[in-house]
Amino acid sequence: MNINEESLKKLAHLARLDFDASASEKMAKDLSGILDWVEQLNEVDTEGVKPLTNMSQEINAYREDVVGNHLEREKGLKNAPDQDGEFFRVPKVLD
Amino acid sequence: MTMLDPEVSAKYEIVVGLEIHCQLLTNTKIYAADANRFGEAPNTNISPITLGHPGTLPKLNKKVVDYAIKMGLACGCEISRENSFERKNYFYPDLPKGYQLTQDKAPICVGGGLEVLPKGAAEKVYVPLNRIHFEEDAGKSIHSETEDVTLVDLNRAGTPLIEIVTEPAIHSAAEAGAFLTDVRQIVRYLEICDGNMEEGSMRCDANISVRKYGAPLGKKTEVKNMNSIRNVQRAIDHEVERQIILIEAGEEVISETRTFDANTGTTAAMRTKEELNDYRYFPDPDLSPLFVSEEWIEGIRTEMPPLPADLVQKFTQEYGLPAYDAGVLTETKEMALFFDAVCQQTQNRKAASNWMMGPIKSFLNEQGGDIKNFSLSVDQFVGLIELVDAGKVNFSIASKEIFPRLVADKAATAESIAKAQNLLQDSSEDTIRPIAEAVLAEMPDKVTAFKKGKKGLIGMFIGQVVKKSGGKADPKKAGAILQELLA
Numbered sequence: 418m419n420i421n422e423e424s425l426k427k428l429a430h431l432a433r434l435d436f437d438a439s440a441s442e443k444m445a446k447d448l449s450g451i452l453d454w455v456e457q458l459n460e461v462d463t464e465g466v467k468p469l470t471n472m473s474q475e476i477n478a479y480r481e482d483v484v485g486n487h488l489e490r491e492k493g494l495k496n497a498p499d500q501d502g503e504f505f506r507v508p509k510v511l512d
Numbered sequence: 513m514t515m516l517d518p519e520v521s522a523k524y525e526i527v528v529g530l531e532i533h534c535q536l537l538t539n540t541k542i543y544a545a546d547a548n549r550f551g552e553a554p555n556t557n558i559s560p561i562t563l564g565h566p567g568t569l570p571k572l573n574k575k576v577v578d579y580a581i582k583m584g585l586a587c588g589c590e591i592s593r594e595n596s597f598e599r600k601n602y603f604y605p606d607l608p609k610g611y612q613l614t615q616d617k618a619p620i621c622v623g624g625g626l627e628v629l630p631k632g633a634a635e636k637v638y639v640p641l642n643r644i645h646f647e648e649d650a651g652k653s654i655h656s657e658t659e660d661v662t663l664v665d666l667n668r669a670g671t672p673l674i675e676i677v678t679e680p681a682i683h684s685a686a687e688a689g690a691f692l693t694d695v696r697q698i699v700r701y702l703e704i705c706d707g708n709m710e711e712g713s714m715r716c717d718a719n720i721s722v723r724k725y726g727a728p729l730g731k732k733t734e735v736k737n738m739n740s741i742r743n744v745q746r747a748i749d750h751e752v753e754r755q756i757i758l759i760e761a762g763e764e765v766i767s768e769t770r771t772f773d774a775n776t777g778t779t780a781a782m783r784t785k786e787e788l789n790d791y792r793y794f795p796d797p798d799l800s801p802l803f804v805s806e807e808w809i810e811g812i813r814t815e816m817p818p819l820p821a822d823l824v825q826k827f828t829q830e831y832g833l834p835a836y837d838a839g840v841l842t843e844t845k846e847m848a849l850f851f852d853a854v855c856q857q858t859q860n861r862k863a864a865s866n867w868m869m870g871p872i873k874s875f876l877n878e879q880g881g882d883i884k885n886f887s888l889s890v891d892q893f894v895g896l897i898e899l900v901d902a903g904k905v906n907f908s909i910a911s912k913e914i915f916p917r918l919v920a921d922k923a924a925t926a927e928s929i930a931k932a933q934n935l936l937q938d939s940s941e942d943t944i945r946p947i948a949e950a951v952l953a954e955m956p957d958k959v960t961a962f963k964k965g966k967k968g969l970i971g972m973f974i975g976q977v978v979k980k981s982g983g984k985a986d987p988k989k990a991g992a993i994l995q996e997l998l999a
Binding site: 427431433470471472473475476477478479480481482483484485486487488490493494499501503504505506507508509510511 | 538539540544545546547553554555556557558559560563571572573574575577596601603604605653654655656659660661662663664665666790792795797799800801802803
């Protein structure tokens with residue numbers, strides 16, 4: 418499957434990835450290669466096999482509605498690039 | 513905006529679908545054990561899971577499933593036995609993981625619908641549902657006025673939501689309003705959401721399009737930011753008019769997200785993103801599969817409270833009340849259940865209903881109180897109705913003199929108050945006859961007029977007798993004696 422320039426740009430935008438224009442050809446080639454490799458799965462006959470959505474053997478691993486430990490705000494904010502002791506601060510976004 | 517000719521708009525069919533988000537009243541978040549509480553200091557209800565830190569794993573809150581099933585049963589949905597969880601991928605600072613955990617392929621509730629009565633309509637309409645699924649809310653962004661920053665509070669991130677999605681089968685603003693009103697009433701009856709649109713615990717987006725009758729579906733716009741049921745209706749009215757004017761002018765409706773401005777009652781396009789959203793849904797590998805058993809569903813079915821529609825039916829058919837009364841009495845579950853308890857002890861349901869809609873409702877309104885903490889007991893209330901029915905006091909005395917004292921004293925009965933205040937009607941012939949004679953003697957002109965045919969004066973005579981007796985004379989008895997004296 419061939420990844421063209423346009424789909425590459427779209428993917429990069431959706432993933433918020435920025436890369437040099439000179440790298441795009443190699444990037445497209447690598448992505449195409451990955452898709453080709455995965456596409457081999459299509460060779461397997463899956464007629465009558467239920468779709469597998471999860472690798473876990475566990476089912477219904479839910480919890481009861483009981484309040485547990487909270488992270489202290491100071492710790493929660495600690496690793497943020499910018500914060501004011503109360504809020505995370507990010508470059509202004511407006512929808 | 514140009515006024516639209518009603519003849520032109522009559523050619524168009526309105527097609528609306530609603531997406532309603534309800535914040536669930538659970539103790540904790542949907543995938544983490546942080547407290548789910550509104551109005552706390554920013555970033556205090558957080559955990560590594562909520563912050564989306566690497567290596568953390570979500571774990572589903574069972575209550576969320578219970579609540580979603582409750583709503584599904586109330587709306588006649590099919591409950592899915594096998595559920596799936598999907599990731600909806602997009603970047604926004606209030607979404608720490610970079611994806612929202614939601615249900616896409618196999619939502620918890622499928623189909624169903626509600627019969628609603630639009631305001632002013634003679635007949636109910638059926639609004640079919642597409643689905644109800646659960647998902648997590650995002651955090652809150654506060655865009656600074658003074659600086660070039662956005663402040664992010666993640667307390668709300670991970671708050672459990674159910675999203676109720678209708679089919680595009682709503683055909684007027686009034687239908688949308690009636691549907692939303694019913695949904696709000698049901699979530700409150702079920703006690704799964706407080707249904708407060710002003711505070712955002714219930715939110716509604718509307719997908720709106722128009723088409724000429726019989727034509728294929730038109731291009732739709734998604735309108736957001738309506739914080740009341742009334743504003744949803746205003747937004748639909750405005751958007752329909754805007755779209756019809758565009759089409760009539762030979763222009764095209766653009767598929768886009770628009771925001772409603774409550775001050776002007778209009779909608780405006782939100783800044784379009786460079787590229788259309790592509791959420792790239794895929795199954796979430798972190799949450800284990802959820803299977804809902806028959807027993808689980810049946811357990812919830814037995815916990816279901818009576819729903820507004822059931823109570824309206826009971827009140828009209830079993831108790832013989834007018835539909836109007838039934839509607840008012842079932843506005844809140846507390847009111848309806850209190851009334852129903854009263855009806856177990858009295859046959860005079862219409863009197864009970866009049867008391868509820870009259871003195872009790874105005875008392876609660878004046879006190880700013882809620883029937884939940886209403887001090888009048890069912891027994892006290894029934895005693896009050898019986899006292900009037902027995903002709904021992906009239907309704908006016910009962911509501912003005914006895915009711916306020918009864919509400920203030922848990923130990924009192926209507927009868928004990930009537931006695932203590934000397935309010936019991938005295939219907940004995942011996943008491944009333946002299947008063948009636950005195951009244952007639954004072955008004956010879958009126959008596960003559962009555963005898964000449966102005967029979968309507970009897971009411972005035974009765975009023976005078978009741979007044980003179982200090983409200984204690986039974987009007988019926990007084991009437992009978994007066995008729996006799998005037999004969």
